[in-house]
Amino acid sequence: xxxxxxxxxxxxTHLQSRLKQTSVAALGVTxxxxxxxxxxxxxxxxxxxxxxxxxxxxxxxxxxxxxxxxEVQPIELDDAFAGDMNVIHNVKPKESLVRVHNALPLxxxxxxxxxxxxxxxxxxxxxxxxxxSIQLNGVVNGIDIMEEVKLFxxxxxxxxxxxxxxxxxxxxxxxxxxxxxxxxxxxxxxxNVSTANGGVFPLKIVGIYQSGLAEVDNIQSFVxxxxxxxxxxxxxxxxxxxxxxxxxxxxxxxxxxxxxxxxDLSATDxxxxxxxxxxxxxxxxxxxxxxxxxLLIVAGFGIYNILNMLIYExxxxxxxxxxxxxxxxxxxxxxxxxxxxxxxxxxxxxxxLGLGGSLLIDSAPFETEAxxxxxxxxxxxxxxFYIVGITFAMISTFLAGYLxxxxxxxxxxxxxxxxx
Amino acid sequence: xKVLETKKINKHFHNPVDFHVLKDITLSIDQGEFxxxxxxxxxxxxxxxxxxxxxxxxxTGELHLAGELVSGxxxxxxxxxxxxxxGFVFQFHYxxxxxTVLDNVMLPARKLGxxxxxxxxxxxxxxLELLGIQEQADKKASMLSGGQKQRVSIAxxxxxxxxIIMGDEPTGNLDTKNSENVFNIFKDLSTKQNLSLLIVTHxxxxxxxxxxxxxxxDGNIIS
Numbered sequence: 001x002x003x004x005x006x007x008x009x010x011x012x013t014h015l016q017s018r019l020k021q022t023s024v025a026a027l028g029v030t031x032x033x034x035x036x037x038x039x040x041x042x043x044x045x046x047x048x049x050x051x052x053x054x055x056x057x058x059x060x061x062x063x064x065x066x067x068x069x070x071e072v073q074p075i076e077l078d079d080a081f082a083g084d085m086n087v088i089h090n091v092k093p094k095e096s097l098v099r100v101h102n103a104l105p106l107x108x109x110x111x112x113x114x115x116x117x118x119x120x121x122x123x124x125x126x127x128x129x130x131x132x133s134i135q136l137n138g139v140v141n142g143i144d145i146m147e148e149v150k151l152f153x154x155x156x157x158x159x160x161x162x163x164x165x166x167x168x169x170x171x172x173x174x175x176x177x178x179x180x181x182x183x184x185x186x187x188x189x190x191x192n193v194s195t196a197n198g199g200v201f202p203l204k205i206v207g208i209y210q211s212g213l214a215e216v217d218n219i220q221s222f223v224x225x226x227x228x229x230x231x232x233x234x235x236x237x238x239x240x241x242x243x244x245x246x247x248x249x250x251x252x253x254x255x256x257x258x259x260x261x262x263x264d265l266s267a268t269d270x271x272x273x274x275x276x277x278x279x280x281x282x283x284x285x286x287x288x289x290x291x292x293x294x295l296l297i298v299a300g301f302g303i304y305n306i307l308n309m310l311i312y313e314x315x316x317x318x319x320x321x322x323x324x325x326x327x328x329x330x331x332x333x334x335x336x337x338x339x340x341x342x343x344x345x346x347x348x349x350x351x352x353l354g355l356g357g358s359l360l361i362d363s364a365p366f367e368t369e370a371x372x373x374x375x376x377x378x379x380x381x382x383x384x385f386y387i388v389g390i391t392f393a394m395i396s397t398f399l400a401g402y403l404x405x406x407x408x409x410x411x412x413x414x415x416x417x418x419x420x
Numbered sequence: 421x422k423v424l425e426t427k428k429i430n431k432h433f434h435n436p437v438d439f440h441v442l443k444d445i446t447l448s449i450d451q452g453e454f455x456x457x458x459x460x461x462x463x464x465x466x467x468x469x470x471x472x473x474x475x476x477x478x479x480t481g482e483l484h485l486a487g488e489l490v491s492g493x494x495x496x497x498x499x500x501x502x503x504x505x506x507g508f509v510f511q512f513h514y515x516x517x518x519x520t521v522l523d524n525v526m527l528p529a530r531k532l533g534x535x536x537x538x539x540x541x542x543x544x545x546x547x548l549e550l551l552g553i554q555e556q557a558d559k560k561a562s563m564l565s566g567g568q569k570q571r572v573s574i575a576x577x578x579x580x581x582x583x584i585i586m587g588d589e590p591t592g593n594l595d596t597k598n599s600e601n602v603f604n605i606f607k608d609l610s611t612k613q614n615l616s617l618l619i620v621t622h623x624x625x626x627x628x629x630x631x632x633x634x635x636x637x638d639g640n641i642i643s
Contacts, residue, residue, distance in 0.1 A: 324527065325504070326503075330499075
């Protein structure tokens with residue numbers, strides 16, 4: 001039989017009469033939870049940024065024609081040599097085109113697949129950028145600019161000019177920032193490109209592309225798919241790479257295997273290509289959680305300490321409550337509810353502090369050569385952090401309150417009343 | 421009718437050495453009787469009082485309160501019995517210092533939970549009025565003088581209309597005038613409201629005016 005209103009009134013009076021101590025205890029929780037949220041938000045934001053740097057641009061499945069020796073040599077197909085051990089020395093790759101066979105029907109087929117979000121085709125041409133007397137190595141990627149922007153956030157990496165202008169001019173080129181700097185070229189300038197088979201094509205720079213990876217920016221540039229095909233002297237069925245984006249990234253390995261088997265081509269999935277990113281992310285998360293939980297535990301000890309002191313101060317009150325008919329369980333409830341109220345108020349303020357800190361970091365300028373589209377520090381506002389934060393605040397304060405409260409429950413009133 | 425009755429209560433202290441503090445205590449108190457317990461320090465009178473009050477359960481023998489055997493009941497039930505049937509007055513007033521006088525008086529009744537908040541509030545006012553301190557009702561308990569505090573704790577003891585009031589030297593810390601006052605209040609309660617009282621005291625004058633004196637020595641009742 002517990003009258004919760006009485007318990008609550010006693011709790012409230014205890015907390016109010018010790019406003020300073022209560023506030024200090026609550027502030028401990030506030031800082032613990034606030035820091036937890038800021039750390040989680042910041043670290044996750046950074047993780048997202050770093051992952052995005054690679055994962056956004058990486059197709060879930062990359063289809064291409066790998067140059068490799070024929071796996072089944074002609075001799076093995078001949079019945080006359082069946083059962084013999086045939087050894088061929090010095091096997092060389094077969095001369096074949098780098099393009100994907102039957103690329104156009106394959107793209108149509110892929111686009112019909114329900115798992116596929118989008119498909120982009122590319123034609124890669126190795127060229128030289130002609131800058132006066134010197135020639136620089138370059139790779140020109142023929143792309144469908146609108147699809148790339150839509151599926152692989154290509155627009156984020158165009159630092160000058162715009163991707164759309166590629167559509168307006170057939171001879172437009174988005175030049176890598178490193179290459180542009182080397183040749184001191186800028187948007188609007190002309191650039192001659194010489195191809196492997198000797199032709200020289202005049203192109204006009206409509207934009208500068210910067211990936212943040214210097215090696216790429218020094219050689220990579222983008223043109224329309226058709227322009228690349230012209231550079232190569234090939235028809236519009238020449239496609240060297242097909243990039244597939246799926247609705248669900250997890251299906252990539254399975255589907256890559258399927259494609260390799262049924263179309264006789266090479267298909268790499270994102271998990272195989274970027275296994276190390278998953279590892280990096282999970283380790284960073286682990287560190288964040290470890291630090292945050294340590295902070296919360298420290299806050300928990302603060303509460304434990306303050307409640308312990310409170311109970312020593314309140315020995316007489318506890319004795320008198322017990323003498324007048326409050327049971328040990330009632331006394332325990334009084335002290336646990338004090339801890340939980342401190343945890344709840346402190347936790348709630350911690351959420352506000354966390355949100356405020358996140359907003360502050362979010363608006364702090366952060367500019368780096370490597371990340372052209374990032375202007376401020378990345379922050380994640382995942383509501384999960386806030387839920388975890390307040391839950392942890394409640395649980396840790398409950399535990400911190402439980403031990404002292406149990407001590408209060410077991411205090412023998414006679415000892416205290418007689419001890420005076 | 422017997423309000424309180426004990427049969428062969430024995431208690432030992434085990435720390436630091438075994439000490440037989442109460443030896444075969446058998447006594448009873450009638451409805452409306454005003455009884456005092458006297459004896460030298462260490463004779464076991466306070467120990468006996470705390471056993472009778474159900475707060476100390478480490479004893480052998482039987483204790484009946486209002487006709488009911490309470491020995492061996494769990495703590496939870498004993499708390500309810502204390503709440504409903506026993507009023508307590510201590511030497512050191514033991515009010516909750518952060519609460520108002522009225523809140524202090526109301527607490528046991530709110531714990532009992534048999535009446536509405538409003539009724540309890542009215543009861544508490546009535547009790548304070550009975551003891552002549554109703555004008556202090558809204559003050560913090562820590563602001564009162566010793567004599568006033570003791571009257572508040574008597575009001576609190578009365579709030580649930582208990583079967584018996586127990587006191588452990590309730591006048592021990594008061595001057596003569598306030599002692600007199602408290603005694604008169606007790607006497608009134610005993611005669612007018614037919615309330616039973618059991619008071620441990622050192623004060624011979626106080627004891628002489630009660631209905632019956634129980635004298636203890638070395639753990640025995642000698643008269």
